[in-house]
Amino acid sequence: MESAETPKSFLKPLTKIMKTETKKSKFLPTISEDKSTRSSTSNMSKLSTPAPKVHVKPMLRPRSKSASELQLIQQKPLTTRRIAALKLGQKRPALQEIDKGNKPKVPKVKIPDWDYKSRFQELQKEHTATLEENKLFKTQVSQLEEEIESLRNAKQYDPEKIEFLQKSEKNLQDSFMVVSNEKNSLIKEFANQKKEYQNLTDSYDNCQEKYNILLETEKNLKEKNRNLLDENSTLKAKLSNQESKFWLHTSFNTLEELTKECLQKISNTEKIPQEPALCNTLLENWCKDLENITLKLKRDLDKQDDPRRSLRNTIQDVTGNIRVFCRIRPPITSEENERQLCAMSFPNETSLEIRKARKSVNVLSGKLINLKQKFTFDKVFPPDVTQAEVFEELGQLVQSALDGYHVCVFAYGQPGSGKTYTMQGSSNDCGIIPRTIDLIFQKIDKLSTLDWNYSVTASFLELYNENIRDLLLPNSTHNYEVRYNEGHGITVTNLQIIPITSAEELKLLMEEAQKNRTVAATNSNEHSSRSHAITKIHLEGYNETSKVKYSGSIHLVDLAGSESARTTNAERLNETKNINTSLSALGNVMLALYNKHPHIPYRNSKLTFLLQSCLGGNSKTLMFVNVSPFEECFGESINSLRFASKIKEIKTVAKKNKTYAFQCYH
Numbered sequence: 080m081e082s083a084e085t086p087k088s089f090l091k092p093l094t095k096i097m098k099t100e101t102k103k104s105k106f107l108p109t110i111s112e113d114k115s116t117r118s119s120t121s122n123m124s125k126l127s128t129p130a131p132k133v134h135v136k137p138m139l140r141p142r143s144k145s146a147s148e149l150q151l152i153q154q155k156p157l158t159t160r161r162i163a164a165l166k167l168g169q170k171r172p173a174l175q176e177i178d179k180g181n182k183p184k185v186p187k188v189k190i191p192d193w194d195y196k197s198r199f200q201e202l203q204k205e206h207t208a209t210l211e212e213n214k215l216f217k218t219q220v221s222q223l224e225e226e227i228e229s230l231r232n233a234k235q236y237d238p239e240k241i242e243f244l245q246k247s248e249k250n251l252q253d254s255f256m257v258v259s260n261e262k263n264s265l266i267k268e269f270a271n272q273k274k275e276y277q278n279l280t281d282s283y284d285n286c287q288e289k290y291n292i293l294l295e296t297e298k299n300l301k302e303k304n305r306n307l308l309d310e311n312s313t314l315k316a317k318l319s320n321q322e323s324k325f326w327l328h329t330s331f332n333t334l335e336e337l338t339k340e341c342l343q344k345i346s347n348t349e350k351i352p353q354e355p356a357l358c359n360t361l362l363e364n365w366c367k368d369l370e371n372i373t374l375k376l377k378r379d380l381d382k383q384d385d386p387r388r389s390l391r392n393t394i395q396d397v398t399g400n401i402r403v404f405c406r407i408r409p410p411i412t413s414e415e416n417e418r419q420l421c422a423m424s425f426p427n428e429t430s431l432e433i434r435k436a437r438k439s440v441n442v443l444s445g446k447l448i449n450l451k452q453k454f455t456f457d458k459v460f461p462p463d464v465t466q467a468e469v470f471e472e473l474g475q476l477v478q479s480a481l482d483g484y485h486v487c488v489f490a491y492g493q494p495g496s497g498k499t500y501t502m503q504g505s506s507n508d509c510g511i512i513p514r515t516i517d518l519i520f521q522k523i524d525k526l527s528t529l530d531w532n533y534s535v536t537a538s539f540l541e542l543y544n545e546n547i548r549d550l551l552l553p554n555s556t557h558n559y560e561v562r563y564n565e566g567h568g569i570t571v572t573n574l575q576i577i578p579i580t581s582a583e584e585l586k587l588l589m590e591e592a593q594k595n596r597t598v599a600a601t602n603s604n605e606h607s608s609r610s611h612a613i614t615k616i617h618l619e620g621y622n623e624t625s626k627v628k629y630s631g632s633i634h635l636v637d638l639a640g641s642e643s644a645r646t647t648n649a650e651r652l653n654e655t656k657n658i659n660t661s662l663s664a665l666g667n668v669m670l671a672l673y674n675k676h677p678h679i680p681y682r683n684s685k686l687t688f689l690l691q692s693c694l695g696g697n698s699k700t701l702m703f704v705n706v707s708p709f710e711e712c713f714g715e716s717i718n719s720l721r722f723a724s725k726i727k728e729i730k731t732v733a734k735k736n737k738t739y740a741f742q743c744y745h
């Protein structure tokens with residue numbers, strides 16, 4: 080009988096589960112305590128055993144109600160929300176509570192005992208209802224099983240999770256402690272830093288104050304230096320005045336003595352013996368006396384000469400062995416109306432203020448700007464200064480070369496800024512090189528009266544695309560290499576060194592060399608020099624009386640114009656690159672001298688290698704920075720002026736190349 084067995088097999092595991100799960104979880108629904116369920120269970124056990132008398136009537140009603148209750152619950156799906164609610168301990172509604180108060184009141188129909196048919200039908204109905212009820216129970220039980228399973232899972236997961244969370248909490252607490260300790264130490268450190276910052280700010284303010292005082296002192300010292308330089312020039316003028324007076328005084332004394340002697344001799348004329356032989360002897364003695372007097376005078380002058388020379392060179396050492404002169408060229412007639420000029424002013428003879436004529440717009444602020452920039456040099460020559468005025472300042476350097484120093488004069492600037500004009504000059508107004516040649520020979524002439532004998536040699540070369548050319552042998556195929564020879568300094572292999580005896584001879588050679596120089600038209604100059612031209616005049620002096628020997632030289636350098644590669648036309652690009660490379664090497668040498676670097680990179684280019692002996696160290700250098708007056712050259716002009724300003728700061732102390740052939744001054 081399947082209908083009688085089904086509730087039994089179904090109820091057994093259900094009761095078992097309900098017993099265990101009730102113990103396990105307080106969240107479980109109270110189904111095990113459900114009276115109706117209990118009654119139905121007992122009902123079913125009753126149904127499974129055949130009984131002659133079955134009193135099902137009082138039990139049938141609640142059973143059918145319990146089934147409908149369960150149906151109602153069954154209709155509600157077991158959602159995660161419900162599971163969550165169960166987990167939170169919310170009581171699941173008890174089955175008997177659902178329709179509390181709504182129980183339909185079925186009227187009781189009494190079946191007489193003898194009506195077996197009706198009673199059987201009633202029992203059948205009851206059985207069908209029980210089957211129905213079983214089905215519902217089964218479904219609910221599977222749901223409850225699911226529920227229990229999920230709760231069991233939740234139970235299994237929770238302790239681990241809680242343990243994990245507890246551990247995490249512990250870790251977090253530890254980290255929190257570490258962080259709060261760190262925070263405390265950071266707060267302390269911050270307070271210390273703040274104090275330190277305050278101290279630093281205070282000392283910065285002090286330094287700033289001191290710096291301002293130093294600036295003021297520097298300004299005053301510069302002013303004093305300028306005044307001293309002026310005083311120095313006045314003293315120099317006085318010195319040369321005194322020198323001439325000394326000469327005059329000496330000559331006057333000698334003449335006075337001679338006159339006295341002559342007068343004495345004239346008054347003694349009667350005593351002059353009549354015999355020619357005796358007369359000759361007397362005259363010879365007179366001549367000897369005169370010669371002795373002259374010798375004595377020369378020695379006196381020589382004694383004065385050496386301190387005078389060293390005094391002159393000391394004055395130059397004090398004013399700096401690298402000096403920078405700035406020269407602004409005027410616009411030539413053809414340029415006057417075509418090219419806009421920069422605004423320049425010359426507050427004094429050592430400074431220049433320059434700005435653009437037109438205001439320009441600052442890209443960042445959008446404001447119109449036109450700041451004037453001020454530069455200070457050893458001398459500034461405005462456009463109207465003549466070649467003669469420029470050369471006046473060079474006389475001392477020529478004297479230094481004759482006194483055994485290496486002297487270098489070079490002109491630096493962009494193409495068309497007036498370098499060649501300054502160095503060579505024009506046919507009707509000659510520049511530094513021809514004037515130097517004239518002065519050298521004038522001085523040699525003067526010095527010969529003091530027994531100085533000078534030998535002069537000259538060489539002319541150009542450095543074009545890093546290759547050396549002899550400007551007196553332009554078509555030569557010789558290989559010209561720069562060498563350093565101990566005792567001779569820097570030399571160039573195969574270069575012609577011409578002995579010179581007169582200024583005219585040297586000037587002719589200079590003109591020839593100038594003709595052979597590589598020139599080309601550039602954007603800035605129609606006859607632009609595309610090479611560095613170096614004229615070297617070597618001077619060897621020897622004093623017969625003192626046996627002193629001096630060996631000096633003058634390098635006169637007309638540099639190729641520095642030009643930005645952007646503004647150069649394509650065919651001249653390689654030339655421009657080489658020019659710029661050697662000029663930047665020159666800049667680096669000057670910078671290394673400026674920074675007193677232990678290694679001066681003379682060998683980085685042929686130009687600096689060639690000029691090694693006259694840049695820094697044992698030399699006196701004069702740099703001309705030539706500046707174009709035009710607005711379109713403003714950027715390049717500022718670059719040149721900045722470069723020259725740096726060079727102005729370099730201070731070196733030169734040594735003269737003096738040797739004694741014999742012991743002098745007996």
Ligand SMILES: Nc1ncnc2c1ncn2[C@@H]1O[C@H](COP(=O)(O)OP(=O)(O)OP(=O)(O)O)[C@@H](O)[C@H]1O
Binds near residue numbers: 498638640
């Ligand atoms: N002080 C000056 N007075 C009159 N004219 C000058 C002066 N300086 C330069 N000039 C003229 O300006 C022009 C350019 O000068 P110069 O050739 O000397 O420039 P540069 O710097 O040697 O150029 P590059 O580097 O291209 O050889 C020439 O015509 C020159 O005569």
